[in-house]
Amino acid sequence: MGLSSSHAATLPASPAPSRSRVSPWPWLARGLLFAWLGLLVVLPLGTLVVYALADGPGAFLEALGAPYAAEALVLTLWTAALTAVLNAVTGTATAWVLVRYRFPGRNLVSGLVDLPFAIPTLVAGLMIVFLFGPQTPLGTWLDTVGLPIAFAPLGIVLALQFITLPFVVRAVEPVLMDLDPAEEEAAATLGAGLLFTFWRVLLPPLLPAIAGGTLQGFARALAEFGSIVVVSGNIPGRTLTASVFIFGEVEAGRNEVATAVCLVLLVLALLLQPAARALNRLAGASHVE
Amino acid sequence: MPQPSPFASILLIGPVTALAAASLSVLIAGCTGASPLGEAHSSPDQAPLQRTLTLGAYATPRDAYDKEIIPAFLAYWKDKTGQEVVVETSYQGSGGQSRAIVGGFEADIAALSLEPDIQRIVHAGLITHDWKDDAWGGMVTASIAVPAVRPGNPKGIQDWGDLTRTDVDVVTPNPRTSGGAMWNIAALYGASMRGYAEVPRDDELSTLTFISQVLARVRIMDKGARESVLTFEQGVGDVAITYENEVLTAKLIGKQYDYVVPRSTILIVNPIAVVDANVDAHGNRDVAEAFVDFVRTPEVQRMYAKYGYRPIVGEVGQELTERFVTPEDLFTIEDLGGWPRVTTHLFDPDGVFDRAMESARRR
Amino acid sequence: MSSSKAPSRYDWPLRRVALLLGVLAWLGLLLVVPLIAMAWHVLDLGLGQAWHEMAESGASQALWRSVWLAVLAVVVNGALGVLAAIVLVRHRFPGRRLLDWMVDLPLAVSPVMIGLAYILVFGRGGLLEPLLLGTGWKVTFAWPGLVLGTVFVTIPFTTREVGHVLRELGTTEEQAAATLGASTWKTFWKVTLPNIRHGLTYGATLTMARSLGEFGAVMVLGGAIAGKTDTATVFIYAAMESRFEAASYGMALVLAALTMALLAFLKALQPSSPEV
Numbered sequence: 040m041g042l043s044s045s046h047a048a049t050l051p052a053s054p055a056p057s058r059s060r061v062s063p064w065p066w067l068a069r070g071l072l073f074a075w076l077g078l079l080v081v082l083p084l085g086t087l088v089v090y091a092l093a094d095g096p097g098a099f100l101e102a103l104g105a106p107y108a109a110e111a112l113v114l115t116l117w118t119a120a121l122t123a124v125l126n127a128v129t130g131t132a133t134a135w136v137l138v139r140y141r142f143p144g145r146n147l148v149s150g151l152v153d154l155p156f157a158i159p160t161l162v163a164g165l166m167i168v169f170l171f172g173p174q175t176p177l178g179t180w181l182d183t184v185g186l187p188i189a190f191a192p193l194g195i196v197l198a199l200q201f202i203t204l205p206f207v208v209r210a211v212e213p214v215l216m217d218l219d220p221a222e223e224e225a226a227a228t229l230g231a232g233l234l235f236t237f238w239r240v241l242l243p244p245l246l247p248a249i250a251g252g253t254l255q256g257f258a259r260a261l262a263e264f265g266s267i268v269v270v271s272g273n274i275p276g277r278t279l280t281a282s283v284f285i286f287g288e289v290e291a292g293r294n295e296v297a298t299a300v301c302l303v304l305l306v307l308a309l310l311l312q313p314a315a316r317a318l319n320r321l322a323g324a325s326h327v328e
Numbered sequence: 329m330p331q332p333s334p335f336a337s338i339l340l341i342g343p344v345t346a347l348a349a350a351s352l353s354v355l356i357a358g359c360t361g362a363s364p365l366g367e368a369h370s371s372p373d374q375a376p377l378q379r380t381l382t383l384g385a386y387a388t389p390r391d392a393y394d395k396e397i398i399p400a401f402l403a404y405w406k407d408k409t410g411q412e413v414v415v416e417t418s419y420q421g422s423g424g425q426s427r428a429i430v431g432g433f434e435a436d437i438a439a440l441s442l443e444p445d446i447q448r449i450v451h452a453g454l455i456t457h458d459w460k461d462d463a464w465g466g467m468v469t470a471s472i473a474v475p476a477v478r479p480g481n482p483k484g485i486q487d488w489g490d491l492t493r494t495d496v497d498v499v500t501p502n503p504r505t506s507g508g509a510m511w512n513i514a515a516l517y518g519a520s521m522r523g524y525a526e527v528p529r530d531d532e533l534s535t536l537t538f539i540s541q542v543l544a545r546v547r548i549m550d551k552g553a554r555e556s557v558l559t560f561e562q563g564v565g566d567v568a569i570t571y572e573n574e575v576l577t578a579k580l581i582g583k584q585y586d587y588v589v590p591r592s593t594i595l596i597v598n599p600i601a602v603v604d605a606n607v608d609a610h611g612n613r614d615v616a617e618a619f620v621d622f623v624r625t626p627e628v629q630r631m632y633a634k635y636g637y638r639p640i641v642g643e644v645g646q647e648l649t650e651r652f653v654t655p656e657d658l659f660t661i662e663d664l665g666g667w668p669r670v671t672t673h674l675f676d677p678d679g680v681f682d683r684a685m686e687s688a689r690r691r
Numbered sequence: 692m693s694s695s696k697a698p699s700r701y702d703w704p705l706r707r708v709a710l711l712l713g714v715l716a717w718l719g720l721l722l723v724v725p726l727i728a729m730a731w732h733v734l735d736l737g738l739g740q741a742w743h744e745m746a747e748s749g750a751s752q753a754l755w756r757s758v759w760l761a762v763l764a765v766v767v768n769g770a771l772g773v774l775a776a777i778v779l780v781r782h783r784f785p786g787r788r789l790l791d792w793m794v795d796l797p798l799a800v801s802p803v804m805i806g807l808a809y810i811l812v813f814g815r816g817g818l819l820e821p822l823l824l825g826t827g828w829k830v831t832f833a834w835p836g837l838v839l840g841t842v843f844v845t846i847p848f849t850t851r852e853v854g855h856v857l858r859e860l861g862t863t864e865e866q867a868a869a870t871l872g873a874s875t876w877k878t879f880w881k882v883t884l885p886n887i888r889h890g891l892t893y894g895a896t897l898t899m900a901r902s903l904g905e906f907g908a909v910m911v912l913g914g915a916i917a918g919k920t921d922t923a924t925v926f927i928y929a930a931m932e933s934r935f936e937a938a939s940y941g942m943a944l945v946l947a948a949l950t951m952a953l954l955a956f957l958k959a960l961q962p963s964s965p966e967v
Binding site: 387390419420421424427428430431432433452552554555558578581 | 810814815829831832833914929931932933934
């Protein structure tokens, strides 16, 4: 069981045990939960939405038009998307290696995959700046070959890669485990090429899991703050992401702008969430329990 | 699904409970304490009559306050009244500190980097007296905006104009998030408009071009003034637009870099004010007002000078003309029209800064 | 990075090695090297220096605050998480989907966003300001704000983990207990709870790790006030600002080590399974 546990993303109800006794406890429990989550989750986020739209859609759009707001959103979107795509590839490869291969230290490597969940994001950012920063030989070399990491968009992608590494891996692993290698071997003995085997035999059953994990990683990347504030250099329009932008606007007291950008991010997240869960459900359903 | 052993649960619950108990006790026991964000200073003996004072300051003067000024004040107050004082301090970016005070941080004294940050507290109704109505206009320290350079000035930076050179990388904070950064842009604007940037005097269009040329050389735009200097110290950029006192403070702790005094630059003045709402709630107005007066005495002004600040008390300033060179053309924010004009004209959306930034991105 | 994904384990050994090395190199470069580099840097700066700076700047207070927040999050979200898992998995009622969605919401929200949202509700001029003024409570720029933020970001973990376990376990044991005449509470205490221990532990560990690492919400909500609202992560940031570089990296290492230890502890608890 991996820490990202994409399987547990959805909680379909198992058939409820029939209760012949009428008990108030279930309703009390449900009430408590609704009140708790209502106060802690829905009320603040709802207030945010209301605040952003309080002066009408016109004011909202005007707030979005604040300097560097749109650029921050665009930067956030493309860096998160690039990260997600990279993760789809590297995550699947990593899952493959962990499931199908036996090698010394395999358990250690598997534990390593969970490392991003253990390390605070701020620390992750510090590590990257430290390793790839301009004062290090690695950093200066990268700079000369035109691939600056610290204080550049590439650094953002790198930080995001670190943060979202486990998602695809942990989503694909269980599905891969249940996949019978017999089909691949059959394809191989029948002379199927590598690409064919991958495309026709492996990918279809894995696709929902890969897609689900990718979307989760994407959603996570959109929200990232701690590592980016250290790594990116925060240049408005160039390396200033949405979260850091929001932080700056809040610090400057410009709540209208901050909430407007928050609203966009929130809507995005709310759209992505059900999609990711549906995919995970599909992935979960596709493997035999 | 295989069952975990009961040992495991005990293993987890045990340490967690122990941790909880330990941290609870430590937390209760050590409620006030030091932090990189500030400390609690107290006189060595806990006499029955103890006063507290909370100082909310911006990041830079931290060492000046912690190491010299506050201990001096504790001695002074003890001498004068026989009371012990506990001074709690908080240091962070000026804008952030201002926001924190408005948001509920009960600082008795606000010592910030620039006037607008104090004005924000005034607008929130927490400062109700005319804080500028004293011999020094409400200010406590001064400095000038300068370009900081690498040791030995390898790129030969002489003046603001050199910041437009294509072989020079510049570092400066973002004025939209850093109040302190506004000083920097105001310095560029002022120097240029007054004819010291090789563009025609009083020609705003040329000044706009000049500023955008500088901004085009900016590699990193940190969200705070201190972050910006730290980035420079990490090796980014050839020039950092910063304040003289930042460089001098850094040199005090052994950082190796220097600065150039340009021909024309802005006089930075840092305000200090008693926060009425808080002192009235805490009942320590006398201590707070005494502190604000104390920091303007020549003795304390000399302490500030040690940490790179230009004194605002004239007589001390006379003593230190060698240390603090006066530029050819030293102008103030009043010369640019005062803060209200500067904040709107330069830093409002579509103001001078935004247009220069826009133009810089197209270079 | 090798592009082959489906070498048959019997026919293309060279491809296998290439893929394996590629993946290991990628993981090493991304995960391991930076961590080791940072540890080396702290050693370079001097452990003594780091210790001295940390002692001077109140690192331990900040750390205890983080730990205390994490424990609170574990306790609160543990109890409510188990309740939520049971309600969501075992019950059927109108609004179940809605509750499920609400539980998952924190995962999608940026921490800075929720900090701002809480300020709009509990801060000066906020929605609930009259209520707060009445009770004299301070939420923003104070400890309760930190608690709120930390609890919020860790809401989903226990619920999901325990829910997953509940779903896999099925209801056979509970039903058996019911037919034997056990009350709801007794069934829960004697049957359900022992069974979900594993999921609960998992959830608790995730909660702890996430809490310790929380930064954005705590920065916005707490305002990073000296000795009052600085947590370990805020300390790292503030120490760097105040030029306590050794303390900053030192605390970063401490946090990383602490959470990694939690992870390792969790792995040790897990019965060794053939898959991983």
